[in-house]
Amino acid sequence: MTASTAGKRRSPVLSCAAVLILPISRSWMLSGAARKVYLVCSILTIGLIVTRLLQVFVTLDLLPGQTTAVLKLAILPEVTRLSLLWVAMFYFWFGFDQSHWLRRASWFVLIYFLAPYSLLLYYFFVYRKGTDNRIEVPAVESLPRS
Numbered sequence: 834m835t836a837s838t839a840g841k842r843r844s845p846v847l848s849c850a851a852v853l854i855l856p857i858s859r860s861w862m863l864s865g866a867a868r869k870v871y872l873v874c875s876i877l878t879i880g881l882i883v884t885r886l887l888q889v890f891v892t893l894d895l896l897p898g899q900t901t902a903v904l905k906l907a908i909l910p911e912v913t914r915l916s917l918l919w920v921a922m923f924y925f926w927f928g929f930d931q932s933h934w935l936r937r938a939s940w941f942v943l944i945y946f947l948a949p950y951s952l953l954l955y956y957f958f959v960y961r962k963g964t965d966n967r968i969e970v971p972a973v974e975s976l977p978r979s
Contacts, residue, residue, distance in 0.1 A: 862924070862925055862928075862964075863929070867921075870917075871922075874917050874921075877910060877911045878911065878914065878953055879953065880911050881911035881915055882949055884904050884908055884911060915949060918952055919952055922960060925960055930959060932959070
């Protein structure tokens with residue numbers, strides 16, 4: 834420590850260790866509630882793809898122009914759920930996917946560059962398969978002996 838930095842303290846906000854720690858636990862990523870949330874997100878991602886295709890049909894004058902307002906209203910929840918699914922699947926890819934490194938590398942390229950389409954594939958073929966082996970058993974209270 835030099836004399837010029839002796840009186841200065843480092844800000845914990847700017848440290849790299851604080852950036853790398855995400856508040857998502859393993860129990861959440863593998864829980865039934867997370868699976869339901871990500872299922873809804875994937876369904877809305879399919880809706881986003883359909884919405885974008887319908888917007889193309891509107892611009893080609895194959896659908897009436899009044900459907901533009903409905904499509905704009907529907908796109909906001911679809912985009913927010915797509916972003917949630919994207920972050921969740923990347924987090925699962927980084928921390929919990931135990932596949933071979935070559936398979937993980939190919940999924941990284943697909944998820945990064947072909948986000949809406951490859952996210953659906955990754956969710957259904959990797960995430961759901963990886964969390965299927967964990968069966969949640971409800972807590973059973975012990976019965977009193979008679």
